[in-house]
Amino acid sequence: MATQRLMCLRPLAQCNPLVLSGMLVGVFASCDYDPGHVDPAFSLSESTMTSLDEVGLASSSPQVSGALTTLFGTPQDPHFLITTEMLDGDENPNLSGDYEISEEQWEVIVTDNRSRRFLRQLDLIKAGRFAAVPEPLYAEDLWAIWTSDFAPLHTGEPAEVGGTAVKVDPASAFDDEDLWVPGLPEDGATWAEAAELLFTNWYPSLRESAEMYRVQCLHCHGVEGGGDGPTAEFLEPRPRDYRLGKFKWIAVDNGKRPRRQDLVDILMHGSYTTAMPSFARFSSGQLHGLVDYVRLLAMRGETEARLVLEMADSDSGDLPLGTIESNYTDVWTNWRDADENYVAADVTVPRWDQMSVAEQMTRGEHGRELFMGILANCFSCHGADGRGADAPNLPISLAEVVDADEHEIDPEYEARGGYRWVEKVDAAGRTMKDEDGHALRDLYRIKPDDWGNPSVPRNFTRSIFRGGSRPIDLYRRIKYGITGTIMPAAEVSISDADIWDLVIYVRILANSHDLARVREHKQAALADRHAAEHEHSDSDDSSNANSGDGGQDTDNNHNEASDH
Amino acid sequence: MSDTHASNPRPGMGEAGTTRTSHEHHELGFIRKYIFSTDHKVIGTQFMLLGLVFFVLGGLFAMAIRYQLAWPWESMPVIGDLLFPNTGQAITPEFYTMLFTMHGTIMIFFVIIPLLTGAFGNFLIPLMIGAPDMALPKLNMFGFWAMIPAVFCVLMSFHQPGGGPAAGWTAYPTLSTIESAAPGSVSAQTWWLLALTWVGVSSMMGAVNYVTTIVKMRAPGMTLFRMPLSVWALWIAAMLQLFALPVLTAAGLMQVADRVLYTGFFTPTNLVINQLNPEGAGAAAGGQPLLWQHLFWFYSHPAVYIMIVPAMGMASDILSVHARKPIFGYKPMVYSMSSIAGLGFIVWGHHMFAAGMNPALGMTFMVATMMIALPSAVKVFNWLGTLWGARIQLTTPMLFILGFIAMFIIGGLSGIWMAATPVDIYIHDTYIIVAHFHYVVFGGSVFAIFAAIYHWFPKIFGRVMNETLGKIHFVGSFIFTNGVFYMMHQLGMAGLMRRTADPYDYETYAHLQPLNVFITISAFCLFVWQVFFVWNFFHSMFWGKRVSRNPWNACSLEWEAPSPPGHGNFDRPLRVHRGPYEYASPDVEEDFFAQTREVESK
């Protein structure tokens, strides 16, 4: 009997109360448990390892990672190395302009900070409720200053709130006053004023921004900013790989490094219909801090790629200090000078909202001609109807025909929509068929962009523009192209006026398929019909609008789109 | 405990030890006897073990959810290294969505429903109505074995590219139907739907069997109104399953079709989800996501009652036995359970007050929902009436039933806010909802399940569970259950939404973390405290005290059988003379008057 055999466990069974009580004591002892996290560490990218492997230098990879650690630190202690050249020239790799740098803490920069998040704290400070000031997220430094130097405030020690403050202990936090709180209160300022300034002007250190990055960004963008976090593989389009130093939604010349403001804008507005949401809920200080860290990751990635090239080129596989430094300097010079490449800062945007409809239509018609013309050549990717990759017949310039039998299909690329079957069409626009009456089809491989994603041209009729839908945004996309993709910068021969006409045409495409507009038209048409049918109309339709089937009518506009 | 081992006054019934006096049956091999058994008791036990194993799994998911809510994005102990090597062992958001999806799924479809209808339904129905076995023993066996593909499918769903299903246990389209919408919707969702379908098949076989058995197999004299309330409750639950399950199965298959065959039942036109345009990818469109919600809740609201009605029935039985008093208002109890079942079919819309459903419908559902509170209230009052003037024995099962009543009161009362539409608009999908249904399902059903296990354990295994450990188990469970779920009302009042992986970025929620830490610690304690139960269960299974047929001195039929009952259950012919709750009857000297006892004039 199985039961009999189990009897040998009996002695163990008898001590159960002791065992169990021990376990439970353990549980209660862990009640003040406060877990930390294991700190992520930078590693070299896959492409680095493969290219080193190819030249037989895989064993030298520590040299690269060592150099990178020296230059950029670790996720827990990120920094920019200050080279002699920088010190001499008083240049900050993080910022262009006249900013003094100190040797230890020069990753700290102070920008104009219109904080949104910390308004809560400010409200309470103004109301004199210092003790109630809640700890802000991702702002350890700020909180440390608040709890140490302003301790008398939030423990309620000062006799009268708002009275003249004894100056905060200058030895500790405000030592580097230029760095931390630019407008430190003069002697005689009140506590409340000092506290207000603290929460208004705080700017995160790189370390804090790295922590914020870990929580908010890392699961998509990865530890090194390679766009390879755990969530990344489910996203289409993939999260940006910073390591190329290329960004799409920028206001600088094609291929150039983005300005700080470009990155802040993306953080503020997100990228519509991608998984990149708006992070506007954080203070602008925090967003600028995040941008600092993203720039660090991008520079790190670029330097890594350059160092690997240098290494492969050298015979010995050694990296001399000078090489490292010069590459590093090159990279950060590009980033520092990004503002100089700012484009279209002084163009005048036509005010179509003040234009007559006739003028808009004329210009739009001109835009359409350009769109279909061989010079601008927009239609060859975006299709004659502006539906881009959603068009039934894939524009050929976008993809190459591959032989389905011989070409080795990359399943990952396929899963991401990288291949598409397209029916063959003869000159007259009829579908070609074989003897059995089956349509003939070609397999196309959509060309990848610089990050290896299929280059999918925008469908204008959806009225979704990821880099912003304002006229100036579209103007920049057309005039300067989209960095890293097959969308080229406009030919020099296309004048600014022509580009604006193109923009108008694109907007017309988007607007004419606008769901609300189509709905409005339908309702107007419906109302006309009702009127024509002699006061049959009553409240039946209006109650429908509230819910239920009300939405169905918005859904057919796509068919209309293809009709036109 | 003294009465537990009181000698049975009935002659010929009280031998300690259990010689199996079953009929001359050829001995079955181990496999036929314990694995592919057609014996309802073995099948019930199989369901029970399956349910308890999944209970641990679902509980672990809950712990992980609680961990994230208390200390978001910090390293997960133990699993961190294994699952999240790239994030410094911190959980990822898509894993979190998988966690709460599968916590809900497993707890509902693999724990509560199998335990209540599968385990106790199987074990109790034939014994309580005096039948030798189920009406359709083979179907019964298939009923359990249909759970195996379900288990297989649900385990497979964890191993899909993209991870486990992540569209919530309600699987609302288009999040669940469009592959690109969520990592878990790539292929895991299909496995999830298949698992649900198999659970449905299993439940369906069970339900058919229960109804047939109850209608056809009752012992002589066992009229409908002499059946114990457990049997009534299981019967009603089986009817609910019979009518509601086809809808879920159909809806599930429609969703499978949407996912696999690219039909468009639930997919409207002109969507762009994570870059994918379903029509562009060859799917049909023009569907309506609300259709799924209607179909799903048409099953899942009755399913809520499938999860509580049997618990109510068993609670009534256990209460009456340990209070040594007839159940107060037997017929009102039956009628209220029936009306819960009836009304349960016309209240599903209260899950959709904020869903954009036609508001005129909202009014109807609101009134129906208000009305369904009534029978529940009647039941509570009847339990209180039973307790009044009773001779309460504070045994472990009784303690759990008292806990059940207290927590069911809380869960029931908080439900009234949800029925009030304007209030529900605010609290819809907040933690008040979470608190409410955990009070009903954990404080209610699970406590009743614990009570039932303690109560019928002697009948199932012929041995009794340790009372001291049981009482320790109750006290801790009761404290920590309230520690976990009571404070969730406050989270909900503050507006905290369910299913947010990291709520503290919102200004409205930033201050709620300490409360969540408290809840999490309570939850850990609650989880660990179940060690007392697990220990007690397995220890008593082998080494518990052997007991006689009727350790609790109960009236109903299952106690007439040997403990554990042999094949064919009863060793003597039975005739039922009265209702199942004749405790404290003045007609006899003892304080219980068994259903089968011949009428004797006093």
Place this chain on the structure above:
Amino acid sequence: MIMRITTTLLMLALLILGIVSWVDYEYWLMAPSPSHYTWWWPEEMSTLGQRSDNLFWLILVMVTVMFAITMGALILSIWKFSAKREDKAVFTHGSHKLELLWTAIPAALLLVIAFSQMSTFAAMQFDSSMQDEDGHDLPVLCEIWGSQFDWRFRYPGKDGRFGTNDDFESVYELVMPLRDTEKDHDKKKVIFLLRSRDVLHSFFVPHLRFKRDAVPGMTQRIWMAVDDKQLAEIMGGREDKTFDIICAELCGWGHYKMSGRVRVLPDAEYEAWVDEMTALQFGNS
């Protein structure tokens, strides 16, 4: 005896917890609040919120009384009838009168609740299809679009029509005018269209007690209105005069990231904001 005391105490503790936590909420739940936010709901500032909050209070009173009665009876019977005793329990199978009583009273209470909420719910749901004196639909302020994972608000611009070139978009921040119209609450109503690009979202503004799912493929006409007095009282002294928008329906892995803010501006400031946004729309920054 130990069990008798323990069980009674446990139940008593639950009763006290239940009563205290709701009845004494001001001290108990609002005390630990570090800032404007408490363990209670955020201050209500819509024209309708007061009505739904009152309904909550009405139910709370009823529920608390019922809770006290039932838990009291439970505790009393546990204490009283679990004492060791030799005699049998009372032999009774129930009482029709009692059954009738405790069916009728809750039924009456529930009906009171059911009828007292109808007008509020009707106002919430149907008033968005209200028309002005001339029989026209009220103008739509903006389209609210939910998509994975942010809220976007598309305003029709100066011409009040969608699908024209002066439409502009606001991400994250929904700006709505505060129509200053004395006591006429109807005129304070602001109409929106609620839509979703991809999956279900739910538009939840705790301060306005508003929540509605954004269903893909469906356009819902919704309304919100802010009570100016409440707004001035609550937000008046604050630097940050905005409040949270929260996504209340699971919309994927990034559900928790889907946030937004509402900013309510007086009419004149709202117009200025529209001008500013239009300028930005045609700006070159």
